[in-house]
Amino acid sequence: MGLRILDRYLAWAVIAGTLLTLGVLLPLLGFFVLANELEQVGVAGYRLQDALLFMVLSLPRYAYQVFPIATLIGALLGLGALANRSELVAMRAAGVSVGRIAGAGLLGGVLLAAGAMLIGEVVAPVAEQRGIEIKRAALSGAVTQQTESGFWAIDQGTYINIREILSGTSLRDIFIYQADNAAGTLIATHAQGARYQNHQWVLEGLSRSRVSMDGVQVERLPNAVWSSLLNPGILEVVVVDPRILPVWGLWKYIRFMTVNAQDASNYQVIFWGRVLYPLLTLSMVLVAIPVLLGSARSRGTGVRAFFAVLVGILYYLVSKTFSYLALLYGLSPLAAALAPPVLFIGAALLLLRRVG
Structure with a gap:
């Protein structure tokens, strides 16, 4: 004892x-x-x-x-x-x-x-x-959250899901969801990648689907400019x-x-x-x-x-x-x-x- x-x-x-x-x-x-x-x-x-x-x-x-x-x-x-x-x-x-x-x-x-x-x-x-x-x-100034399915953010009414952030200026596997209440449509965009140049995002390998009462219209683009409040300085905090x-x-x-x-x-x-x-x-x-x-x-x-x-x-x-x-x-x-x-x-x- x-x-x-x-x-x-x-x-x-x-x-x-x-x-x-x-x-x-x-x-x-x-x-x-x-x-x-x-x-x-x-x-x-x-x-x-x-x-x-x-x-x-x-x-x-x-x-x-x-x-x-x-x-x-x-x-x-x-x-x-x-x-x-x-x-x-x-x-x-x-x-x-x-x-x-x-x-x-x-x-x-x-x-x-x-x-x-x-x-x-x-x-x-x-x-x-x-x-x-x-x-x-x-x-x-955006509502953001990190989950198992990647990084989520609400940017001026647009829902964004980034599956992989390679760096603050390079992204991969991006989903962007926008609702146009006036037109009664939902626009879902998937980009294979994105890079930040000249103070703006450039999406690459796009597939854009426009969903409405008339059906689904699919559009494919090699690249497009994406305006967002999310910038490399913010995303560096995310990584x-x-x-x-x-x-x-x-x-x-x-x-x-x-x-x-x-x-x-x-x-x-x-x-x-x-x-x-x-x-x-x-x-x-x-x-x-x-x-x-x-x-x-x-x-x-x-x-x-x-x-x-x-x-x-x-x-x-x-x-x-x-x-x-x-x-x-x-x-x-x-x-x-x-x-x-x-x-x-x-x-x-x-x-x-x-x-x-």
Whole structure:
């Protein structure tokens, strides 16, 4: 019973330290996001309250991105408080092994990793997509929505469905629906593609159907000019970076690229990094424990936080190095994503063995 209480006590120290760290980091990140959005406040209908809402809806993704380093800082701060009060020294003197302390810390890490995955794979994609829709609607003045069937918009009474946005200036598979109430007709236009040039859209490969009480008239045109409030600046906001999709959405995107003979190596590295995300969080907890046990009360909070930042920078450099190796030299994306956390876990285990 006593050991189980001790495990919960140590795990809670890691969790509380991480939550405290996030409570400091997220407002700072939110400030920078808002500062960036202020440049567009006043453009079209984009107001300060829209920028504030966009910032709030973006925070779950930023929380997910900084969670590993926040876990490292939190473990150092939470367990460091116990070291400052000589509680870790007392535990060691009472016969609690280094492995037991590490296991209890990892218990907190597992719970944190589960929470981070919930935020990153469930909450963040939905929240950020909603933020993008709000920003898009404010900047364009049109009612828009992103669905599984593509991008939908209402532009001056015209319903538009764009199945694929290649870039802000290049579209593919476009459907345009217009109702002429006076004439009692419905005009449905399908274009194979569209490109933006000379401040206007040029539709290519058109098939236009005019539906009325007299029947259906079909007209085919090689190209035609299309006037719309939707412009490349608005559509750039629409294009969702596949890296912020949930992991299952990213997997579908990779399969789509593979089927279409496109290089998906970069996204495969990101995908495996997301799958191995819990391992990264646990490696950060493992790194913190030998540092604390080795220093006991000899290092202050500022030194530990500085060490955590250095480890975070080192991890970023190592992970980027392996990503480039995968892209340039054909290294397996799984190996590139697995190598950094394995290296850090290996280093932490060696330090734990030395301290023990």
